[in-house]
Amino acid sequence: MSDQDLHRTLGLTDHEYKLITEQMGREPNEVELNMYSVMWSEHCSYKHSRSALKLFPTTSPRVIQGPGENAGVVDIGDGWAAVFKIESHNHPSAIEPHQGAATGVGGILRDIYTMGAQPVAFLNSLRFGNLETARGRYLFDGVVGGIGGYGNCVGIPTVAGEVFFEPCYEGNPLVNAMCVGIMPADQLVLGKASGEGNLVVLVGALTGRDGIHGVTFASEELSEESEEKRPAVQVGDPFMGKLLMDATLETIGKKLVTGVQDFGGAGLTCALTETASRAGTGIEVDLDQVPLREEDMHPFEILTSESQERMLLIVEPDKLKAVEEVFGRWDLKPAVIGKVTSGETVTARYRGEVVASVPAASVAGGAPVYNPESREPAYFRELANYDPLNMPLPEDYGEVLLKLLAAPDIASKEWVWRRYDYMVRTCTLQGPGGDSAVIRIRETGKALAMSVDGNGRHTYLDPYRGGMMAVAEATRNLSCSGADPIGITDCLNFGNPEKPEIYWQFSQAVEGMAEACRVLNVPVVGGNVSFYNEVQGEAIYPTPVVGAVGLLKDPAKQCVPALRRDGDHLFLLGPQEVSLGGSQYLKSWCGKVSGSLAEVDLEAERDVQDLIRDLINADLVQSAHDLSDGGLAVALAESCLSGRIGAQVNLAPSDYLPLALFGEGPSRVLFSVAPEDADRVSQLIMEAKVESSKIGIVKGDALIISHGDDIILKLELSAMQAAYEEVFSCIME
Amino acid sequence: MKFGVIVFPGSNCDLDSYHLVRDVLNKEVEYIHYSEKSVGRRDVIILPGGFTYGDYLRSGAIARFSPVMNAVAEFADKGGLVLGICNGFQVLTEAGLLPGALCRNHHLQFRCEQVFVRVDNNSLPFTLSASLGKVLEMPVAHGDGSYYAPPELLEEMKANDQIVFRYTDQNGDVTPQANPNGSLENIAGVCNRAGNVVGLMPHPERAGEKVLGSRHGLIIFKSIISYLTGREVVRNV
Structure with a gap:
């Protein structure tokens, strides 16, 4: 095979090959070309997304480390910092759901402790196709099992997540894993190979042939041949992951290491070139020193293997012994594979000969930045013009609500999260099932709230508003628990960006998210882009997923959705403007994904979030729940069910009851207040000039909704519970 | 009074027991590395x-082949108190310090x-502060918790009052619905013949603070403390 054929086989364009020869000043050899191809893949180089991502605000007085490192770092006071990131593992999970998901969890875990932080929580965001097919159930069951299998074993609780089902994810499920860690702010370690003469040390699992070209596989569309790429999926070993995490954190805590980098996509090539280019140094590495799992691996295989559970450490020579002692306590043997040099070249020797010598900055950061063509898709205006208010009225709103509660998108996900250990480390103050999870920080007496949100249906119908709503909802979830949002991480799941319609979805969504971040004053500190989520040329819904982290200064004040006491007053906060476009009602009851989304007023969103936090912190709120899929009726049902108490609600006069009951719009919060606090709350709402209405009271053991003098919906708790809680056991068992 | 928490490669609830003993019970506690003899x-x-x-x-x-397990066996042999929680219970059955075995949950899922x-036995150092039949709310988190013992062994255990905890409903009734893993006769925890080694699948160390949902697990630790305190008092007389 000529080099020209080889670079195409490796996923590089002719133009990119030309750039490589220019940057190297010569033709690359086969090993070097392999190194370039993995690092210049979309997955590693962000070549189609980098220009759009510049729109994100990435700074705030709290931000210690923004995007570009293994994870973002945000100051949480008292000398401590939160470290978090979300990442996709979609393609591997489509081929081998259990290992694909497990290694996604393992990978994001390493990103967090690589920075020096103790991981304290996992979250995940999942999308699947239809559960009516055997393959759909296999993927769903495998992914959930893989996430639990890894997280439970490493002993970090999985505390929150979301799962949605749409036909567009049938062949290309989404598996986005997020990890949150904490650390003393001065313990931050970066992935830099600084200090000429320092040792380059590899520790952890043996290097094998698994996951070779995994990043290239992740940077193309899925096809019928994808099944043959099963070897590109790595295999996880959570036991090794746990030992490696504990020992690495110990070496960082004891200040024994100068730099730390995990092995993720693109393996050793990525770890070497990134650490060297960040420090402006070079590295000389001897591939014969890399402990291998199988004999006779080709140098390019050693350099691009994505074997899991490996770490690269930069160690001063006189600290090597101490490093070996720490790892030795867990039977791990660090291998010195090279040293930091003064040049800016990464050189690899194999059996005495130089097999690759590449400019680190070129491999790690020299990939071209594309500004792809963008075109509004034909469907956009057509679907936006659809008027959902023409649908015939349902005869029985109770039946509609029961159907929505039993829709897998909305139904209780207990079947999923009871397979995750969400309590280990005994810091989980609020586990799965609420608006956000809350994890206490023993060392500071405060707590972190966290949530992960995205709505592909919304983003499909209107990428710009959908992008704004994803940020708005994730942060609103935090505010509903009483926490101040301090940063977000995002996972942008899209189709093939080389198609102008897909790039239009992407750039619109990013613009919307960026605008929301600016107005809501929350920085993006890291994230991941996953393109090429397509099967047979059919793209998934554009699905930006937002992971948000907030600081709860007084954990005792944390608020949850569950209604509490008979007689409490129910308030609905936020703009009354809603839409049935893209709603769960339209999908589950009418079988349509169409219409336009409600307008997003970000200033109103900010005011609503500020106000609900203030009310919670003033001890005036008994429960708070963000309104999202399924609108007011579903939010009421969920609040009743989690509090095991009913409610009586009067709807405002409405011409079209489905809109009032099930309409969806941003910036809305349902909350309850003790009768003695109601006047004070009304006054504070008025002073804050936020739209709000008192809609009813907490009462009895049924949800009763009236419109004028008519009761239009009455459901016993037990009926709602049966619909809401038994869906997944029925489908899956 | 000193507690020791053994840390095997892959232990991950060591921290939880350690914190409970140190921060909630205010007792002395140290980790013990698996390689200690x-x-x-x-x-x-x-x-x-x-x-x-x-x-x-x-x-x-x-x-169970870790160097420290020989020391644990000797310690138990001399009457020292040994508590195995979840995976710790599994290690104790594998080591033969407790009877029976823990199999895959019958539904094959982690729960x-x-x-x-x-x-069901409140005469042990681990349960003496509880009334007989007392119902405790605690979490489980395991994939291999289905307790099994062959019929003859089970009879022997019953005769010796070695079944310490059973899964029940809120009212203390043994029902199939209350059994999270298919354990034989809803067995959740057992002891050795001498009563100084106890293993259970539920996590009492996760049920020691109100903010975590339940404080019922404390009764096990408080029983241990009052037993040891009593012994110290006797020793000092």
Whole structure:
């Protein structure tokens, strides 16, 4: 095979090959070309997304480390910092759901402790196709099992997540894993190979042939041949992951290491070139020193293997012994594979000969930045013009609500999260099932709230508003628990960006998210882009997923959705403007994904979030729940069910009851207040000039909704519970 | 009074027991590395939950060969108090310090949830502060918790009052619905013949603070403390 054929086989364009020869000043050899191809893949180089991502605000007085490192770092006071990131593992999970998901969890875990932080929580965001097919159930069951299998074993609780089902994810499920860690702010370690003469040390699992070209596989569309790429999926070993995490954190805590980098996509090539280019140094590495799992691996295989559970450490020579002692306590043997040099070249020797010598900055950061063509898709205006208010009225709103509660998108996900250990480390103050999870920080007496949100249906119908709503909802979830949002991480799941319609979805969504971040004053500190989520040329819904982290200064004040006491007053906060476009009602009851989304007023969103936090912190709120899929009726049902108490609600006069009951719009919060606090709350709402209405009271053991003098919906708790809680056991068992 | 928490490769609830003893009960506690050949001068040894050696091969099957396990066996032999929680319980059955075995949950899934367990033997150092039949709310989080013992062994255990905890409903009734893993006769925890070694699948160390949902697990630790305090008093007389 000529080099020209080889670079195409490796996923590089002719133009990119030309750039490589220019940057190297010569033709690359086969090993070097392999190194370039993995690092210049979309997955590693962000070549189609980098220009759009510049729109994100990435700074705030709290931000210690923004995007570009293994994870973002945000100051949480008292000398401590939160470290978090979300990442996709979609393609591997489509081929081998259990290992694909497990290694996604393992990978994001390493990103967090690589920075020096103790991981304290996992979250995940999942999308699947239809559960009516055997393959759909296999993927769903495998992914959930893989996430639990890894997280439970490493002993970090999985505390929150979301799962949605749409036909567009049938062949290309989404598996986005997020990890949150904490650390003393001065313990931050970066992935830099600084200090000429320092040792380059590899520790952890043996290097094998698994996951070779995994990043290239992740940077193309899925096809019928994808099944043959099963070897590109790595295999996880959570036991090794746990030992490696504990020992690495110990070496960082004891200040024994100068730099730390995990092995993720693109393996050793990525770890070497990134650490060297960040420090402006070079590295000389001897591939014969890399402990291998199988004999006779080709140098390019050693350099691009994505074997899991490996770490690269930069160690001063006189600290090597101490490093070996720490790892030795867990039977791990660090291998010195090279040293930091003064040049800016990464050189690899194999059996005495130089097999690759590449400019680190070129491999790690020299990939071209594309500004792809963008075109509004034909469907956009057509679907936006659809008027959902023409649908015939349902005869029985109770039946509609029961159907929505039993829709897998909305139904209780207990079947999923009871397979995750969400309590280990005994810091989980609020586990799965609420608006956000809350994890206490023993060392500071405060707590972190966290949530992960995205709505592909919304983003499909209107990428710009959908992008704004994803940020708005994730942060609103935090505010509903009483926490101040301090940063977000995002996972942008899209189709093939080389198609102008897909790039239009992407750039619109990013613009919307960026605008929301600016107005809501929350920085993006890291994230991941996953393109090429397509099967047979059919793209998934554009699905930006937002992971948000907030600081709860007084954990005792944390608020949850569950209604509490008979007689409490129910308030609905936020703009009354809603839409049935893209709603769960339209999908589950009418079988349509169409219409336009409600307008997003970000200033109103900010005011609503500020106000609900203030009310919670003033001890005036008994429960708070963000309104999202399924609108007011579903939010009421969920609040009743989690509090095991009913409610009586009067709807405002409405011409079209489905809109009032099930309409969806941003910036809305349902909350309850003790009768003695109601006047004070009304006054504070008025002073804050936020739209709000008192809609009813907490009462009895049924949800009763009236419109004028008519009761239009009455459901016993037990009926709602049966619909809401038994869906997944029925489908899956 | 000194507690020791053993840390095997892959233990992950060591931290939880440690914090409970130190921060909630205000007692002295130290970690004991699996490579130690002695458990030192300690009064209680806790084998914590987790996935020792990844639960590869079989839960607890490899950890039982750790150097420290010989010391634990000697300690138990001399009457020292040993508490195995979840994976710690599995290690103790594998080591032969407790009877029976823990098999895969009957539904084949990992299960994390709150359960109720009833105290069926309150004459032990681990349960003496509980009334007989007391129902405790605690979480379980395991994939291999289905307790099994062959019929003759089970009869012998019953005769010796070795069944310490059973999964029940809130009212203390043994029902199939209350059994989270298919355990034989809803068995959640057992002791050795001498009563100084106890293992249970539920996590009392996760049920020690109101903010975590339940404080019922404290009764086990408080029983241990009052037993040891009583012994110290006797010794000092």
